[in-house]
Amino acid sequence: MTRLYSIGIDLGGTNVKFALIKNSKKVVDKRVLATKDYKTKEELISQLALTVSDILRVNKIKRSGLTGLGIGAAGLVDFNRGFIHSLTNIKGWDNVPLGKILSGKLKVKVFVDNDVNVVTLGEHKYGAGRGFDNLVCLTLGTGVGAGLILNGSLYRGPSFTAGEVGHIPINVRGPKCNCGGRGCLERYVGNRYIIQMAKKLAADNKQSKMYKLVEGKVNKLTPKIVSEAARLKDKAAIQVWQKIGQYIGVALSGLINLLNPEIIIIGGGVSLAGKPLFDSIRKTVSKRAMPNPASKVKIVPAKLGEDAGVIGASILAASEKNK
Ligand SMILES: [Zn+2]
Numbered sequence: 001m002t003r004l005y006s007i008g009i010d011l012g013g014t015n016v017k018f019a020l021i022k023n024s025k026k027v028v029d030k031r032v033l034a035t036k037d038y039k040t041k042e043e044l045i046s047q048l049a050l051t052v053s054d055i056l057r058v059n060k061i062k063r064s065g066l067t068g069l070g071i072g073a074a075g076l077v078d079f080n081r082g083f084i085h086s087l088t089n090i091k092g093w094d095n096v097p098l099g100k101i102l103s104g105k106l107k108v109k110v111f112v113d114n115d116v117n118v119v120t121l122g123e124h125k126y127g128a129g130r131g132f133d134n135l136v137c138l139t140l141g142t143g144v145g146a147g148l149i150l151n152g153s154l155y156r157g158p159s160f161t162a163g164e165v166g167h168i169p170i171n172v173r174g175p176k177c178n179c180g181g182r183g184c185l186e187r188y189v190g191n192r193y194i195i196q197m198a199k200k201l202a203a204d205n206k207q208s209k210m211y212k213l214v215e216g217k218v219n220k221l222t223p224k225i226v227s228e229a230a231r232l233k234d235k236a237a238i239q240v241w242q243k244i245g246q247y248i249g250v251a252l253s254g255l256i257n258l259l260n261p262e263i264i265i266i267g268g269g270v271s272l273a274g275k276p277l278f279d280s281i282r283k284t285v286s287k288r289a290m291p292n293p294a295s296k297v298k299i300v301p302a303k304l305g306e307d308a309g310v311i312g313a314s315i316l317a318a319s320e321k322n323k
Pocket residue numbers: 166167168177178179180181182184186
């Protein structure tokens with residue numbers, strides 16, 4: 001029979017999201033689990049299998065109607081073997097042959113990849129990157145990562161670490177980073193460093209809307225509140241995004257000179273800062289990247305939003321070569 005369905009799973013530190021997808025793009029069922037409800041990886045893996053079985057049962061789908069299961073997880077993942085070396089946000093997940101375990105339990109094909117790679121696949125196939133064969137998909141949040149589509153396919157690198165844009169050094173003598181390097185982009189534009197910068201600017205400027213929105217409790221500042229203040233035309237908050245945009249723009253200029261991409265897609269919570277951030281990134285790129293590739297590249301926000309992870313993961317399972 002024709003295999004119409006695939007299941008995408010977004011395995012995150014807070015939630016595990018599931019989506020049943022028909023004909024590669026229509027979400028027909030969704031589930032969410034709280035990651036912390038499962039004390040061990042064995043418990044969580046059993047629950048993954050139970051939830052998938054339940055989705056199939058409730059939707060009256062036989063295993064033969066499923067192209068497979070795709071999983072995106074934040075960490076170092078060997079895509080070829082479905083093997084998780086380590087996860088960034090869930091403890092105890094070192095050296096887990098997740099693909100093998102789940103395909104044994106469920107008797108379906110299982111594909112496992114890095115979370116940013118699956119988001120990139122989603123944006124390329126159904127989001128802001130549709131129709132482009134060479135793109136960079138940057139995600140901004142606690143960490144900073146990117147996926148690369150080169151000549152139409154995802155580039156993972158020989159040991160699956162390609163796209164670590166957050167660890168591109170932008171300062172020779174910069175602060176130490178937990179990757180072992182120094183002056184990495186993530187040390188300037190990761191969530192906690194944005195908040196550090198915002199706290200200082202708010203504390204120095206008690207008339208700012210940023211300061212007023214948290215009633216002077218600057219420890220309560222989040223990137224979302226800084227965005228809200230910027231929307232209210234708060235100068236200090238706009239200054240935060242201008243500075244963050246400069247750092248990102250400098251790193252992207254290097255990438256643009258190296259890869260000559262057609263489009264750079266920016267997603268993740270921080271990208272919701274919108275115009276002040278994107279204006280600053282574009283302005284920096286137009287000044288700092290080489291004129292030819294800088295004039296060709298579009299820099300745009302991501303389109304798929306919260307479903308990017310599950311939709312992208314399902315693409316792993318639905319792609320032609322896997323049928
Ligand atoms: Zn680093």
